Amino acid sequence: MNIFSVIDGKAQATRAVKRWAAECRPEVDAIVNVAELRCHEEGCPDFETVVTWMSSPPFVVKIFKPINQITRVDVDTACSGTTPTTNEP
Amino acid sequence: MTERTPVTVLTGFLGAGKTTLLNRVLTEQHGQRIAVIENEFGEVGIDHELVINAEEEIFEMNNGCICCTVRGDLIRILGSLMKRRDQFDRILIETTGMADPGPVVQTFFVDEDMKERLFVDAVVTLVDAKHVWQRLDDSDEVKEQIAFADVILLNKCDLVPASELDKLEARIKGMNGMAKVHRTVNAEVPLEAVLEVGGFNLDHAMEVDPKFLEPEYPFEWGGIFEIPAGGASFTATEDPDPSMKLVLIPVEKADAENLADAREKALRIFSHEAVETQPDGILTADGELYELILPGGDIAWKVSVEAGTYAVFTEHYPEELNLELIGNTGVITASIAASYKPDHEHDEEVSSVGIEQAGDCDGEKLNRWISKLLQEKGTDIFRMKGVFSVKGDPNRTIFQGVHMLLDSQDGGPWGERPRKNSLVFIGRDLDREALNASFRKCLA
Numbered sequence: 001m002n003i004f005s006v007i008d009g010k011a012q013a014t015r016a017v018k019r020w021a022a023e024c025r026p027e028v029d030a031i032v033n034v035a036e037l038r039c040h041e042e043g044c045p046d047f048e049t050v051v052t053w054m055s056s057p058p059f060v061v062k063i064f065k066p067i068n069q070i071t072r073v074d075v076d077t078a079c080s081g082t083t084p085t086t087n088e089p
Numbered sequence: 090m091t092e093r094t095p096v097t098v099l100t101g102f103l104g105a106g107k108t109t110l111l112n113r114v115l116t117e118q119h120g121q122r123i124a125v126i127e128n129e130f131g132e133v134g135i136d137h138e139l140v141i142n143a144e145e146e147i148f149e150m151n152n153g154c155i156c157c158t159v160r161g162d163l164i165r166i167l168g169s170l171m172k173r174r175d176q177f178d179r180i181l182i183e184t185t186g187m188a189d190p191g192p193v194v195q196t197f198f199v200d201e202d203m204k205e206r207l208f209v210d211a212v213v214t215l216v217d218a219k220h221v222w223q224r225l226d227d228s229d230e231v232k233e234q235i236a237f238a239d240v241i242l243l244n245k246c247d248l249v250p251a252s253e254l255d256k257l258e259a260r261i262k263g264m265n266g267m268a269k270v271h272r273t274v275n276a277e278v279p280l281e282a283v284l285e286v287g288g289f290n291l292d293h294a295m296e297v298d299p300k301f302l303e304p305e306y307p308f309e310w311g312g313i314f315e316i317p318a319g320g321a322s323f324t325a326t327e328d329p330d331p332s333m334k335l336v337l338i339p340v341e342k343a344d345a346e347n348l349a350d351a352r353e354k355a356l357r358i359f360s361h362e363a364v365e366t367q368p369d370g371i372l373t374a375d376g377e378l379y380e381l382i383l384p385g386g387d388i389a390w391k392v393s394v395e396a397g398t399y400a401v402f403t404e405h406y407p408e409e410l411n412l413e414l415i416g417n418t419g420v421i422t423a424s425i426a427a428s429y430k431p432d433h434e435h436d437e438e439v440s441s442v443g444i445e446q447a448g449d450c451d452g453e454k455l456n457r458w459i460s461k462l463l464q465e466k467g468t469d470i471f472r473m474k475g476v477f478s479v480k481g482d483p484n485r486t487i488f489q490g491v492h493m494l495l496d497s498q499d500g501g502p503w504g505e506r507p508r509k510n511s512l513v514f515i516g517r518d519l520d521r522e523a524l525n526a527s528f529r530k531c532l533a
Contacts, residue, residue: 030165
């Protein structure tokens with residue numbers, strides 16, 4: 001992984017993920033935060049995207065892909081809880 | 090991209106003068122509409138329509154990982170504030186005196202959508218010049234607020250003698266060599282000094298004070314000698330250390346320019362594996378780094394080179410071991426010499442390390458180095474910024490970061506400028522020598 005690589009279109013991809021996330025849980029009226037983490041800590045995956053509904057308490061799902069590779073299906077699947085959301089892949 | 094809204098983060102212990110500065114910002118005629126997010130119920134009332142109270146809510150996106158820790162309250166407030174974007178020109182966040190600036194700043198780095206609409210212009214830290222001394226020793230929060238700062242206001246300067254202020258400023262600069270320090274009374278400072286800083290702007294990552302980038306060399310001494318036909322010998326009579334590294338480099342003549350060129354070559358050679366050389370061993374000038382073993386007593390090494398002019402760089406001062414170069418006709422003295430021992434004797438838990446290195450890095454080695462560094466030390470690195478010259482890339486790579494979050498961009502062509510690498514780290518328990526040595530291994 002080149003840590004100096006600059007991925008184009010991330011803001012646009014982030015907005016798309018936010019939109020899908022909001023549509024997934026329309027009953028929740030909360031700001032959605034989407035963060036692609038390139039964590040350097042031992043044991044962390046190279047990429048993970050954390051989607052957080054800033055409700056009280058916050059609701060978090062994780063998708064182990066860079067933001068610009070996430071599809072609507074990934075968000076739907078993560079929201080439905082059919083994939084682990086807090087464990088590494 | 091639409092125009093991004095600047096954000097100023099105001100930190101400082103209770104009583105340092107944050108609210109005084111905030112009131113000045115809000116009342117002076119600067120033509121800007123400012124939205125204020127405040128954590129503390131102000132010591133002085135603020136009459137302003139866009140003042141929002143926040144509750145410090147630390148939110149870990151990934152359990153325990155410091156780079157994934159943000160401020161949940163800010164995400165919510167900023168999310169709703171941006172729906173009223175037409176009502177203000179900039180945002181000012183006043184943190185509590187005990188707040189860690191890390192999660193506040195990271196909040197603006199983790200969400201790309203937010204990054205496209207907002208940017209941190211600067212972390213401004215107010216320091217109570219009279220009362221900060223004790224806290225500099227015992228408060229992690231104060232140390233971190235200073236470490237994160239782009240601008241530091243040494244406030245209440247009227248209560249402290251000038252000599253004390255000099256000491257305090259020197260100590261603060263030892264901790265954070267990147268920040269601009271202003272001495273103030275009643276937080277009176279031109280507002281451009283706190284509102285138009287560009288501290289996180291990658292275009293400013295190059296603007297590191299050259300005085301701060303005092304080079305760190307792995308050798309303490311260098312000199313140029315004329316070695317006659319038949320060679321010479323190094324002799325030593327003292328052994329303060331078990332060994333000492335030395336390199337011999339041929340040069341054209343004995344002048345400052347040749348010594349400086351040889352110094353850069355020596356820097357590279359000192360990052361190689363050293364060849365252990367026992368007494369009576371042979372030294373050449375073919376780019377080898379020698380580790381002279383010092384068992385004690387009078388010892389010598391044969392210098393086997395053609396007659397000519399040579400630069401010698403030694404890990405320690407030659408006089409520490411009575412090192413002399415002896416030719417056929419006696420002692421050969423250096424025609425020109427220089428000392429490279431830097432004055433970096435700061436004894437602070439939080440400190441700044443500047444690295445400046447001419448030449449190119451190997452892209453892969455650099456990538457591995459910084460990944461490993463962030464993995465091992467990211468928690469302790471508060472801020473970093475700089476520019477890399479990567480071999481084969483005609484453009485500069487500029488970067489800045491907070492803990493383990495890195496932001497980088499193409500900095501445009503080097504053009505006629507000499508290619509070099511300049512880096513600054515501010516952090517806790519940073520090992521200056523180890524950082525310099527490990528970075529040198531990235532050189533192409």
